Amino acid sequence: MSFSDLETFLDNLGESKFRAKQIWRSVYHEGKESFFDMTNISNNLRSSLSEKISIDLLRTKIFLSSKDLSTDKALFELEDGELIETVLMRYKEDGHRNSRKTVCISTQAGCALGCTFCATGQQGFRRNLTFGEIVKQVLYMRKLALSEDMDEIAKNLRSKGEIQGVTNIVFMGMGEPLANYDNTISAIKILNDPLGLNIGARHITVSTVGLVPQILKLSEEKLQINLAVSLHAADNETRSATMPVNKRYPIEDLINVCKKYVYKTGRRIFFEYVLLSEHNDSEEHAYKLGKLLYGIKCHVNLIPVNPTTQGIYNRTKSTTVLNFQEQLKRFNIPSTLRIEKGIDINAGCGQLRSRIEL
Ligand code: SF4
Incomplete structure (x- = not known):
């Protein structure tokens, strides 16, 4: 409520x-x-x-920690038996950014959008989550994060006033957040509310495959959150091959609405680009991407593809990634290669659930 x-x-x-x-x-x-x-x-x-009413909405079905202890992943069962995944990622201070604990949350059980590189997309859509089910995932992981803080304080590894808990939230788990628009917005408001979880809006990132009308609507919400748009290709043919949604909202429409979003909110957009070997990772692809995004206030996150159970894509070689970034630099587009977390515990979206269901 x-x-x-x-x-x-x-x-x-x-x-x-x-x-x-x-x-x-x-x-x-x-x-x-x-x-x-x-x-x-x-x-x-x-x-x-x-x-x-109930505040006990999640049953833990599987809980795994990565070998390096940086990542925990939970598979939760909801009251009607649906399964969803949530991930807690711990990042150390790295000279650029402070240490942080990020929770990656799901907004739907399954997903209707069918991206071919995604384990959730291969499972089909089950239902939207309520905003209570979305927020509860954060509460669960926050409990873990806080108990770690308390342990560190007890061991004098952290000073008493330094309770950190969860610092960042990314809506990048199972499902398309903007396809469950109202519950996503309600969840953001509770997460951000000083009486709620009090997590700064700038520490909350919503990811979308590019639902054009909802991006426009979001630009009018007056939220200071981050928007991450999954682009994954700079031309319609390549994008449609992995993301069926591109047939409904082609790149031209998507880029147009992104420009409007930046204009209205003054916020830069994060473009997500999963690198798929020999599909979208050549110098030519990078050049097209640079040209497409030139002049837009943005940042590109390059993501190595997660090996999914039924996946058909291989990972891009590191030299190819460097070449790709070099091309983007020519267009003054900043990019980062995302740090991989939890590969040994199937931390990629939908991988744990598909493990249980296959
Ligand atoms: S990548 Fe996101 S939008 Fe695409 S199928 Fe997976 S969960 Fe759905």
Whole structure:
């Protein structure tokens, strides 16, 4: 529930609206997972809430940690048996950026968009997640992150005031966030709300395959979040071969709306580009990409393809990646090669679920 829905709900129960603040605080600040742990509300209200609503939305089906302990991945079962994945990634300070803990969350069970390089895309669409199910993934991983902070404080590896918890959220797990638009926006508002999880909007990134009308709508939301657009090719033929959505929203329309987004929000756009060996990674592809994005306030993230169970693409060689980046530099387009995390635990989107279902 949103905060105002919770107030109305309590009002209908004959309770003071003031209780909403206490319950909200117990869930989002104190991480309470059961109404019976909320000692600041009456026994009657605790029983009545637990009969009518639930805050225990996820069952952990599988939980894996990578060998280097930088990445945890959970496969959760929802109340109706659907399966979703969530990942926690730990990054050390690297001279450019401070240490951070990023949670990658799912917005749908499965996905209807069918990108050929993606394990989720190979599983089909099941349903949209509620914003409660989206936010709960962050709460789950935040509990882990906070307990690590406390352990480090106990060992004098971290000073007392240095509790970090989760610092960044990326909507890059299973599903297309903008195809579940309302729940995605509601989840962002709770994550960002100082009374909610209080995560800065600039630390929240929403990824999309390029749903043009929704990008336009998002540009009007007045949110300071980051937008990451999965481009993966600079011409329609190459893009349509891996991303069926390109037939509905071809590159020209997508780039047009991206320019409008930058104009309206003043924010730069992140373009995601999965490198697929001998498909979209040649110098010519890089040149086309540079030409396409020239003049747009943007950053390109190059991503080595995740080996999916039924995948048909190979990884790009590191020399090819360097050549690709060199071409982009000619157009003054900054790019980064994404740091890989959790390959040994199938941390790529949809890989854990496909492991259970195959
Ligand atoms: S990459 Fe994203 S949009 Fe494409 S199939 Fe996978 S989950 Fe869906």
